[in-house]
Amino acid sequence: MQQTADTILDVKGLRTVFRIRSGEVTAVNSIDLTVAAGETLALVGESGSGKSVTSLSVMRLLTRNIGAIAAGSIHLKRKNGAVSNLVSLAEHEMRAIRGNDVGMVFQEPMSSLNPVYTIGDQISEPIRIHRWADRKTAMDAAVALLDSVGIPDARRRAGQYPHELSGGMRQRATIAMALACDPTLLIADEPTTALDVTIQAQILALLQKLQRERGMAMLFVTHNLGVVAEIAHRVVVMYAGRIVETGPVAEVFRNPRHPYTIGLMASMPKLGDASRMKQAGERLAAIPGVVPSLMNMPAGCAFQPRCKFAIDACRLALPPLAEVNPCHQSRCIRWQEIR
Amino acid sequence: MLARNPARSPGPIVRSLHRFLLNRTGLLGLCMIALMIAAILSYPLWWSFKPNDIDLIAMNAQPGPTHWFGTDGVGRDILARVLDGGRISLLVALTSTVISAIIGFLIGAVSALAGRFADAVTMRFVDLVMTLPPVIFLLVLASIAGTGIWPTVFVISLLSWPLLARMVRSRLLELRERDFVMAARGMGAGLPHLLFRHGLPNSIDILVVFATLQIANAILLEAGLSFLGLGIAPPAASWGNMLNAARSTAVLEQYPWQWLFPGGFLVLAVLAINFIGDGLRDAFDPRAELN
Amino acid sequence: ATLSGGFDVGPGGFQGNFNPLAATGGFTWLSVYFEPLVTYDEKLEKVVGQLASSYEVSPDQLTYTFTLADAKWHDGKPFTAKDAKFTIELAKNAKTGSVLAARLNAVSSVEAKDDKTLVIKLSAPSASLMDTLTKVMMLPEHALSQIPADQLAKNTWWSTAPIGTGPFKFSKYVTDQYVELVANTDYRGGKPALEKIINRYFANPAAAIAALRAGEIQFTYVDSNDLKAFNDNKDFRVIEGNSFVVNYLGFNHDSPIWKDVRVRQAVMYAINRDAIIQSLYGGAAKPANCAYVADQVVPKGIETYAYDPEKAKQLLKEAGWDEINGNKPITLLTYYTTPLAANVMAAVQAMLAQVGINVTPRAVDTPTYNSIVLNPTPDVAQFQMVYAGLQNGPDPGSINVGLNEKQIPPAGPNVARVRMPVLTAALDAALAETDAAKRDGRYQDVCRVMNKELPWGPLWVAKRYGVAASKLKDFVWTPAPGGGPYQAHPEKWAIAE
């Protein structure tokens, strides 16, 4: 996709490595992403495929002595219109961006809230830091935020501790916290995975509403294809640290061009379908095997050991991202044959 | 995930050993303690002075070529006494640590796993023991037990377990709710199984920390007992009663080698044991290989 | 000027008990504000008058007449014979917690003839009466007569407002920290030179020495092995004195292993006392060959038991030691827990081991020791030998309780269970001797018997030390057993600016 005027985030060739005892592993390799204002980009993939590492790299929140960005650029359009390359910013400049230009929501609402401070305290913290607001103004702003994420009786809730809230409310609170300074980009790392379906529906609706109202860009990480279909405009499918397929959601889901995406779609039990399958004695179409370990990557295409379409050529070289159509790409040399 | 490892992998004990050997400070500690024990056991072969031979002419001699560590107030060779005292101190410290670890673990574990009533009774008892001032406890136990190595071990063991019992209890209360313990119960596990198959391995880190602290503590308690005229009967040397010599201002000030050497050995031993403890904790934790 | 000192660390002193009736030590301090009728002279050789200006003894040794000095209590009231009578009666009454009651048993009556004359009548002659009277500090009847005898010890008067006749007045006591006395300007011996005396309490001798060297105090007791730091220091003056305590190895005569005198002699020959005295004590002790060391009571020509391990081995062989005990460990019990004592025990053990006597020293605290040795039926296995001390002066008679067969526990403190008719006879004879001139001879007899029969293995009499700052003037102090009392003239003590 072209870098347009309202591109908020533009990641190019991102490579992130981890230092482990036996050397270095590449957790995320040559990732290109762009997210425009008002747009939601979904990042899907199995556990360990590098979704969180990608989002943490954008925030530059990798623990310094363990992980680091090894290559690539991350351009962010900030609130004041300036575009900075986050990779080359100094730590103190980066700190001014976190929570201010970029907000982040994490997966586990319980563990990502500090248990010993009140919700209001934690939500008002970014306002105090980035806007130099005094305690009272910041608290009022926090209450307003809680209200806007749909928490009834916000003033009282602001004085409560995380453990006194239900899971859904906690996640709303972390969303309020991420939005406190009106960021241009919201990164949500599996914000609904820990929640019940009914609550998940609430949160998804809330995020959509907030995005519409604020016009921010959203990078939404999930492993649930249903959620992707629900919320995202475009999707990036990751496998073993690389992008394997990317394109508009409707296009990719209707017409997946990578065996992994196809497998993922097929292995989801579909509501209302099961009774038929059971009667027919059909099994769920599972992808065999497991995600390869970073320390032990197969040669060539990372997915080839599990791929039923794999041919010798797949083992020889890493397939390039092939263009299915201008906005749809697949990292499979047989993309044309598979359906 | 390491799921795709070669088919045959060595057994758990070999791997614990392997993990221990990977730990550099642990190895350092092991070397230190091994050297120390080797010296302690072999010194009669290479050192001509005996720990209890007095020499009133050479008393309070400074460290020098004949007496490397100097001599004490009756002319006994400090090096020989430090090494000989090491036998007793380490023996007392290790055995009493083991015994108090056993008592503390059993009481804490039973309290956590054997139901509410047992818990209430044992915990009140532990509280009671912990409110009792140690001097009195020490004095009474010691005067009942008398002097010598085994009474000393007995006294020190009895004095040291309550804190461990508490720590083990709180760990196991948490463990009790864990799924794999639930699974064991679901397969019909009784108290002994829970205690030894689950409670023990999962308290290893607590036990190791306790043990490393307790060894230092035991040596010091032994010194305290000698101070009260109990503990290791003189003239047998122990690091504790050698340190006691520093009570005399003359020794403290003018003959510092008489307490610096046993004190130094004590600190070295404790340091080494701490290192080993850290190594052991990792060795017993299969997850440690990951990073 | 203020004098601070650690007057209580040292021989038997213990602060906290301010009641002289119950005191077994600490007289150095108590006699700064209380005074007895009579006291020892500075050299602890003879008894002289203190509150009594003079005294007379009737020829039958049964009536003692004291003429009292013109003294005033600290509150201004005159000191009279009635006060003295009151005090002695209190001391005789065990209900008051008095530790002197038994020693005053012989007193049949105390009369105040007039204000300045006191007559004490005895039921039988007592050689130790005067020694006992030195410890009876005079107490004011007008302040204490209202208090019932059994409540007296519990009264707070002792630590808040005691009144004496001495050169200094009690000012305040800060619990466990110090006692402060101020000069008694009306003192009959003249106005004291110092304004205040502070007695500081040190739980640990090392701390006292630290305070002395830091200049916070000007005087304290000092162990002989701590002297080194002071000996060549011109800021300090080391005061040396006789401890009057004989250290000995007490054989438990209830134990069969000591029956043979040759075994006991072997113990004596096996120990190199000279070496121990020279090295461990740094020469600060005198060897003892009986319970005494004072010249006048030690006869010439007694056996000196010079170090002779060969002879010891020989004697043991003759006695058949291998059958008697052989190599079995023998517990050597002691209540001395000082580093010096630990060294002595180590040396003794090593020396005895050389001749084949295997002793295991065991140092316990005083109550444990007492409960073991004073037990009427002691466990011989726990207690076969003791390393102990016994006060043998200034009155040589004090040795009697430790050796007389009649004093075997529970009757008395003859902890070694010495049952030697000759010795008992000698002691009885000495105590019954009312003729002062002949008394020394009697004690010499005791010494001879002890030297020959070895009821104990006498070792030595150590010296005691105190260190005073050099700027302290006219300071009289001597390391008397129990701290005295003796004529110290605190009113003359002064500090040079």
Place this chain on the structure above:
Amino acid sequence: MNDPLLSVRDLGKHYASRGTRLTILQAISFDIGKGEVVGLVGESGSGKTTIGRSVLRLVEPSAGRVRFDGTELTTLSSSEMRRLRPRMQYIFQDPFASLSPRMTIGEILTEGLKIQGLGTARERLERARRALEQVDLPPEAVNRYAHEFSGGQRQRIGIARALTLAPEFIVADEPVSALDVSIQAQVINLLRDLQQRLGLTMLFISHDLAVVEYICDRVIVLYLGRIMEIAPSAELYARPLHPYTRALLSAIPSPDPDAPRDRQILKGDIPSPANPPSGCVFRTRCPNALPACGETVPELREIQPGHFKACIRDDLN
């Protein structure tokens, strides 16, 4: 289904917590026939795990009876219970917490046999290897530790552990919800194969209605410790009767980009068991609630043969 293997009647569970009484389960009754797989669905905190564990007496129920193959479990002594345990096993949700990190897979798999005193060490190990094969893992895994396996593999180990004792009845507590989609499908297939091959009876707990449909014969819908609806699964998905079930089904996001997106979003959160709403506990979030819902606790009524619901609004059927 005239002779159910497991029959639960009026099961109740409450906890006393700082003076307040938490009613976690109330009047739970259901049967499971031999060889049947019954699904238990409901939101987090609705008491699914508590039912699963109470049935096996891993937590002590506060009220009610549980009959297993003709034996009343709630009154058994602990040693009698222990003897019965091999016949009923539990599979845990969290594949990370349910395997002891300090035991090798071999130790984990032989633990039950050892506890029950079955076989020699060699036989037990053989059985462990067989169990590993049953769940498609290499038998060499016995010497490794749990952390060396992926989530899906661990869950297989958890299943293998339950199988070593050859149980007739298994409570599977959300066995797939911690797994990735691709792995989830593997494990569901495995569970279904095993169930059919071994004729296992199963109580399958899940919060994912799609998964439940795939594996279960009948489904129980739970809300705040009360049963809302019971129905054969084909029936339930085709014609959900209870408003709660409908809401649950509607909340599941579909990956089909063409699926209609007019979902019905429930308001608010599940209430706290400390002060449950009066009457029907669901009424506070129910789009169809009437004032009458607050008055009486609706009983579980059989609307159609085998299809029960606890809702007074028959007009919604």
Place this chain on the structure above:
Amino acid sequence: MLRYSLRRLLIGVGMLLALSVLIFAMLRLTPGDPIDAYIDPNIPMSSSDLAELRATLGLDQPLPVQYLGWLRQALTGNLGYSIKRPDQPVLGLVLSRVGPTVLLMGSAIVIAIVAGIATGVVSAVRRNSITDLSLSVFAVTGISSPPFLSALVGLYLFSVYFNWMPSGGMLTPGQEFSVTDLLHHLILPATLLAVAQTALIMRYMRASMLEVLNQDYVRTARAKGVFEFWVITKHALRNALLPVITLIGSTIGLAIGGAIFIESVFNWPGMGLLMVDAVEGRDYPVIMGSTLVIGACVIVVNLLTDLAYAVVDPRIKVG
């Protein structure tokens, strides 16, 4: 909270009762009684006096009678009179020591907490660095040095050698009370007393901090743009403190043990010193009294740590 505290205190009273029985029994099992302690073996006394003294103290009666007698008095608030210092009622004696002990222990614990937490945090944040290593060597040395030795060495260094500090006592004798004087006397013993505790707290703090630094909410704080300093001091520290608070509470008893040596070397007029004296003198009433007071303190401190826990951690509700 109030009700909870009251209930805990009530249990505490029961514990004290049990404690008194235990001590009473234990004391009578130790060799030697107050009279044995009273006798200087160098200056023996005749035994008839001793029997009489024993009788006046009631030591000749059967144990249960003695205990009940003591209890009856104790319940009326009268803990009897010291045997060694007969003019001092035990209650007054003990209470007069509570202040100094609390002062000494309190300052030591404050020092230990502040220093232990600070060093623990530093070594967790800079884990595996030289700082971390040297701090853990310091900790081991601190834990393994005998309290009497460090007290004596400290005394020698600072009072005699440098002459910076007074050699002991709580106040300069003969001077008016002043706070500076008190602090001057306090600082050395309090610091020395704190060494071992500091080391212990440091080790636990380090472990706990390492754990907390890996928590999600620390990452969240960083994602909000919080300054690293505040991430550590505000977000991580308070959570890391929780296990350490329990540790501090349960080592109070042990700290009293260490205080005994310091008090006797520095002649600090506290409970430790009183207790050592009483034990040496077999002063039963004082031992009973001071043990009960220490026991009561330990119970109260444990209650306070539990309450502190609830204050620091809002998840914990007491009551």
